[in-house]
Amino acid sequence: MNCENEPLLEIKDLKIGFKTPEGLLHAVKGISLEVKKREIVGIVGESGCGKTVTALSIMRLLPDNSFATGSINFSGIDLLSLTEDEARGTRGRDISMIFQDSLSSLNPLMKVGRQIDENLMMHTSLDKAERFSRVLEIMKGIGLPDPERTYGKYPHELSGGMRQRIAIAIAIVCNPDLIIADEPTTALDVTVQAQILELLRKINRESNCSIIFISHNLGVIREICSKVYVMYAGHIVERASTEALFTNPGHPYTLGLIKALPKLESKGKELFDIRGRVPSIADLTQGCPFEPRCDYSFERCRKEFPDLKEIDSDHEVRCFLAGGKL
Ligand SMILES: Nc1ncnc2c1ncn2[C@@H]1O[C@H](COP(=O)(O)OP(=O)(O)OP(=O)(O)O)[C@@H](O)[C@H]1O
Secondary structure (H helix, E strand, O other), X not given: OXXXXXEEEEEEEEEEEEEEOOEEEEXXXXXXXXXXXXXXXXXXXXXXXXXXXXXXHHHOOOOOOEEEEEEEEEOOEXXXXXXXXXXXXXXXXXXXXXXXXXXXXXXXXXXXXXHHHHHHHHHOOOOHHHHHHHHHHHHHXXXXXXXXXXXXXXXXXXXXXXXXXXXXXXXXXOOOOEEEEEOOXXXXXXXXXXXXXXHHHHHHHHHOOEEEEEEOOHHHXXXXXXXXXXXXXXXXXXXXXXXXXXXXXXXXXXXXXXXXXXXXXXXOXXXXXXXXXXXXXXXXXXXXXXXXXXXXXXXXXXXXXXXXXXXXXXXXXOOOOOOOOO
């Protein structure tokens, strides 16, 4: 059997909500998602669409005022049914996360080498010397110069790109099966961004892990992912291979995200922007949540919410116009 076709992570009908003084607010409204072994899967959408809370639910790191229903099956285990202790055992060992802002995700008071070592201390029985050489090996493997010296530095002594490499080292030191990278390059300049993407590709190739790559930027997703889920207002509105998404986008929201990408030939011209804003999770409008921003909407869109419809093999779209040409 070809193990690349085996699912590593299967999310079914995941709903995430928050108990707030204004009542229950629903941030994720029944999404299903699959990540196969060794696959790099993108989740794209504007701010507030529910990408990060989805990632946090996989990590079992949702805040106390939240609730999650549905199932998150990871290698045969439903992560939502794990106890806190079991979830702690999984985090950092089987599943790791890299956050956007390495300055706030790293401990400012601890030497960076120690921070990588902490994960090994927690999840392995290696002794101090073995852990030290493993940390140096990882630091070297991800392109940190002079690992012995860098081991003893504090986060603020490193550049943004180096700090993000440390965050990646922490994430991969225990050889996890799944890495969730949440906007890992957004805070970095373009050159460093390209280096970090290349590093993630290398890790995926060499350690056979799967990656969920979260971004608001389809251009970055295109660089690294083979499959993409487009999220809007807590729903998956399109799922396709990256190639199909760009050659035949089925949802007007996806089309808007593609049009919003800067192009070389339009240098100097004003960039396209999808009009309007993502609705707040407190909005309970009837019909399709994208309707107020959509150039293709008609009467039915104001009243009914479309199901995900398959328009091609492995290509689903949640729009009444799915399958037609936008
Ligand atoms: N602790 C919380 N209490 C109430 N609402 C929350 C809480 N955390 C997140 N939300 C809401 O859940 C929704 C989804 O947020 P989420 O951070 O997942 O969006 P996102 O797509 O990742 O955007 P961003 O790129 O800005 O992180 C937002 O409307 C957000 O305000």
